[in-house]
Amino acid sequence: MTDTATRDSEVVGGRVGKGLQSLSSFSSGQTKLEILAIIATAVVVIGGMELALLWFEVPQYVLPRPSEIVVALVGDFHLILPHLGHTLVVLFSGFAIGAGIGIVLAAVITQFPFAEKIIAPYILILVTTPMLALVPLLILRFGFGYEPRIIAVALASGPMVMINSATGFRRVDANKIALARSYGASTLQIFWKIRAPMALPMILVGLMIGAIFGLLTAVGAGMVGGGFGLGNRLTTYSSMIQMPQFFGVVLILSILGILIYVTFYLIGKKWASWEA
Amino acid sequence: MAAEVKLAVRGAGKRYGEMDALKDCSLDVAPNSIVSIVGPSGCGKTTLLWSMSGLHGLTSGEVLLDGRRITGPHPDIGLVFQEANLLPWRNLMDNILFPFEVKHQKPDHGWIAHLLERVGLTGFEKNFPNELSGGMQQRASIVRALSLRPSVLLMDEPFGALDAFTREEMNQLVEEIWMETHTTIVFITHSIEEALFLSDKVVVLTPRPGRVLNTYEVPFERPRTMEIMAGKEVYDLTYRIKADIYGQSRMQARAAE
Ligand SMILES: Nc1ncnc2c1ncn2[C@@H]1O[C@H](COP(=O)(O)OP(=O)(O)OP(=O)(O)O)[C@@H](O)[C@H]1O
Ligand SMILES: [Mg+2]
Numbered sequence: 001m002t003d004t005a006t007r008d009s010e011v012v013g014g015r016v017g018k019g020l021q022s023l024s025s026f027s028s029g030q031t032k033l034e035i036l037a038i039i040a041t042a043v044v045v046i047g048g049m050e051l052a053l054l055w056f057e058v059p060q061y062v063l064p065r066p067s068e069i070v071v072a073l074v075g076d077f078h079l080i081l082p083h084l085g086h087t088l089v090v091l092f093s094g095f096a097i098g099a100g101i102g103i104v105l106a107a108v109i110t111q112f113p114f115a116e117k118i119i120a121p122y123i124l125i126l127v128t129t130p131m132l133a134l135v136p137l138l139i140l141r142f143g144f145g146y147e148p149r150i151i152a153v154a155l156a157s158g159p160m161v162m163i164n165s166a167t168g169f170r171r172v173d174a175n176k177i178a179l180a181r182s183y184g185a186s187t188l189q190i191f192w193k194i195r196a197p198m199a200l201p202m203i204l205v206g207l208m209i210g211a212i213f214g215l216l217t218a219v220g221a222g223m224v225g226g227g228f229g230l231g232n233r234l235t236t237y238s239s240m241i242q243m244p245q246f247f248g249v250v251l252i253l254s255i256l257g258i259l260i261y262v263t264f265y266l267i268g269k270k271w272a273s274w275e276a
Numbered sequence: 277m278a279a280e281v282k283l284a285v286r287g288a289g290k291r292y293g294e295m296d297a298l299k300d301c302s303l304d305v306a307p308n309s310i311v312s313i314v315g316p317s318g319c320g321k322t323t324l325l326w327s328m329s330g331l332h333g334l335t336s337g338e339v340l341l342d343g344r345r346i347t348g349p350h351p352d353i354g355l356v357f358q359e360a361n362l363l364p365w366r367n368l369m370d371n372i373l374f375p376f377e378v379k380h381q382k383p384d385h386g387w388i389a390h391l392l393e394r395v396g397l398t399g400f401e402k403n404f405p406n407e408l409s410g411g412m413q414q415r416a417s418i419v420r421a422l423s424l425r426p427s428v429l430l431m432d433e434p435f436g437a438l439d440a441f442t443r444e445e446m447n448q449l450v451e452e453i454w455m456e457t458h459t460t461i462v463f464i465t466h467s468i469e470e471a472l473f474l475s476d477k478v479v480v481l482t483p484r485p486g487r488v489l490n491t492y493e494v495p496f497e498r499p500r501t502m503e504i505m506a507g508k509e510v511y512d513l514t515y516r517i518k519a520d521i522y523g524q525s526r527m528q529a530r531a532a533e
Contacts, residue, residue, distance in 0.1 A: 082443050178331055182349045183375040193378065197365045274364040274404055 041092055062230035064244040069251065072244030078234060080245075084252060087218050087230040090146060094153025095214040101154070101258030107191070107199075110169040126159035132220040139225055149221040151227070156217035164206025168199030201272040208264035215256055282307040283328060283428055283459045287337035289485075290323050297323045301337070305428075314470035315481030315489075316521060321464045322358065323485060325432050328462065329355045340427065345430045351379075354426035354459075356434045360412060360413035362405040362420075369401035383423065388474035391419045394456075411442040412459040415449070422453070428460045436466060447473050451499055468517050472510055473500055479521045490520050 046066050053056075053065045060068065073080070109116050131152045138148030174197070181189045222231020230249055237246035283305040289425060290298040297320040305311045313321055326332050326338050330346045330353065339346045341353065341471040372392075393400050395415040405413055407468045414434055431450075435443045446469055454461060454474075465471050471478045478492045492513055496504050504510065 125499050174360065175357055176363065178326070179357065179361050179363075179374075181353075182331055182355045182380060183378040184351070185378045189378055193374070194363070197363070200365070258459055272407060273366075 006053035010224055011212045020273030024060050037051065039195040051274055061241050061243050062248055068244040069247045072242070073248030073251065076245050076248070080230075080249060080252070083222075083230050086146075086228045087222060089212050090149040090153055090221070090229065091211075092144075092220045094150040094218065095157050095211055098154035098156070098158030099161045099210055102158040102206070102210065103203060106169055106203075107196075108276045110166050117168070123159055123163055127163055131156040131217055132224065135221045135224045144225060144227050144231050149218060149225060152221045153217050154212045157214035160213050161203070161206040164209065165199060165203045168206075170196060171198055171202070173198065196255065201268065201275045204272055208261065211260045211264070212257060215253070215260065219253060248259070279305050281305065281340075282309075282342065283462065284340040284343075285319065285324070285337070286325060287338065288324065288334050288341065289326060289336035290320070290332075292336045296391070296485035298327070298334075299480070299487055301487050303479050303488055303491070305460060305462055306476070308460055310454060310461040310463060310474050311477045311479060312463045312465055313473040313481060314468060314471050314517065314521065315486060316464060316483050317466070319481045319484050320486030321481065322432055325355075325430050325462065325464055327501055328383065329353050331428050346498055351424065352427045353426060354421035354429045356414075356417055356421045356431040356533040358428065358432045358434075359437065360405070360410070360417040362416060366406050367402050367404050368397065368408070368416050372406070372414060372423055375424055379476065384425075387425070388419065388423050388487045395419055409442075411438055411446060414438065414446065418449075418453070422457070422459070424461065428462070430461045433464050433466060435470070437451075439477065443467070443470065448499075450474060455498060468514050469505075471517075472513055473505060478513075478517060480517055490517075492517065 017256050030169065050065050050067055053063060064072075071274040098264060109119060135152050138151055142148045142151070176194050176198070177190055180194050185193065218229070220236070222229030222233075225233075226232055226235075230253060233249045234246060237243070237249065279322065285301060285303050288301040290294065301324060303311070303313075303318075306311065313324065315321055319353055320462075322333075328346070330339070330349045333347075339349060349493045362368075363374065366374065372388055372458050389398070392401070395418065397412060399406065400412065402459075405416075408416065418431075418434070435446045438474075441480055443501075450463075451462070451474060451477050453459070461474075463471070463474055472494055475494050478494060479488055480490045480492070481487065482489045494513065
């Protein structure tokens with residue numbers, strides 16, 4: 001028999017992984033040599049920056065040296081940590097609310113193509129309008145606490161999750177639904193066993209983009225709303241010309257962004273790798 | 277002669293909007309027999325088969341299983357789709373267990389293991405569909421359909437997408453399965469060779485709207501050897517069925533000029 005040997009199946013983390021192919025090489029198996037090369041490159045780049053900034057005597061308020069950033073970050077971490085906590089609370093609660101509503105709305109609305117057509121423009125407006133613009137208004141209404149920021153994050157991530165999830169739920173495969181129906185599946189069973197898994201890869205894409213948008217908004221709201229949060233730290237440190245601390249916060253933000261990406265990449269690899 | 281009938285289609289008609297896909301189509305399927313349906317592309321074969329499975333209703337006429345009218349998907353009827361139609365997010369075993377899950381029914385693991393063995397898929401239970409060849413996927417879908425022990429198996433061009441060699445292997449597999457289970461099979465195909473190898477009866481449909489044009493008995497014993505299949509009788513039948521099908525489209529082409 002010709003087909004008893006399994007074909008090599010490339011393991012790709014679904015569409016989530018496809019978006020950024022270069023990053024997807026992170027989690028695929030690497031040889032020792034490759035890992036060495038990656039570390040060596042990082043050392044050369046960071047070390048080169050350090051030396052170049054020293055050599056050209058670039059003032060610290062223009063661009064601090066990597067070593068200064070690390071020293072400031074470690075030294076002032078106890079001061080930054082509470083703000084990191086605030087931002088994470090805002091991000092997680094806003095994202096959970098926005099994503100939850102987004103997924104449910106997408107699942108419901110795609111069942112009614114007519115209603116979907118009518119609602120689509122409004123969703124598009126929600127997706128394309130930077131929700132940061134609403135923060136001053138939200139502060140007027142809800143004060144300087146967590147609420148306006150959580151709402152802004154939910155408004156920023158929700159529509160993004162919804163629009164992508166809707167694309168997923170719209171991918172109906174008549175044959176797969178017929179298969180389920182031929183075994184007497186109920187509408188609910190068809191939803192959970194056919195439509196939802198079929199939509200999952202796109203839902204994950206939506207969640208990833210939504211989470212990144214949420215992070216942007218959480219930080220931006222902190223810059224506008226003052227008082228607390230990593231965004232607030234950025235404005236404070238820059239106004240006090242504490243550039244090493246400022247870049248330390250920037251570094252934390254990029255790590256958060258990468259963590260979001262890697263999280264959804266790994267989830268996609270585990271649960272949506274069938275869509276290679 | 278009042279021959280026994282397992283599955284009967286009586287005056288079936290199906291309209292899609294203004295278009296008739298099937299019109300006044302009638303045929304009988306004897307118990308434990310294999311009936312093939314051939315006909316030009318788009319003549320309504322899938323429409324007919326889905327009606328027989330109860331997946332969709334008819335505009336007119338009826339389908340009878342053991343004399344009782346079919347009104348919806350029936351547990352006694354198994355369906356094999358045009359493509360393997362496996363769920364890509366489930367491994368092979370979970371695909372086969374899907375019907376049991378939907379029905380909240382305990383699977384007969386012994387029978388499933390036997391079927392997997394029979395079609396040569398033992399050891400691939402944990403593989404995902406995209407790791408299996410087209411032939412293996414279609415074999416898995418046959419196992420899925422047979423796992424519930426249906427008394428009628430409806431197959432919609434199951435091997436249409438496979439290469440000629442795999443296709444012949446699969447035909448032999450269907451023959452073997454039939455010799456073991458004697459399941460009544462309705463088999464749609466574009467291949468006259470396949471139809472004659474497998475069936476007791478070949479039904480030729482007209483172009484759309486589908487109606488029965490001719491029915492041919494294929495009275496050879498099983499297993500059908502290469503000698504039988506290369507014989508004059510098979511040759512003659514092939515010729516007549518081809519004349520039915522190509523004659524129609526040629527006449528159509530002329531009429532259109
Ligand atoms: N859901 C539907 N809505 C409208 N028209 C349909 C629908 N399903 C099938 N048709 C039409 O009905 C006709 C018969 O379709 P059907 O799929 O039954 O043909 P078929 O004989 O199985 O074709 P093939 O050999 O290509 O598989 C075709 O013209 C098709 O376009
Ligand atoms: Mg068809």
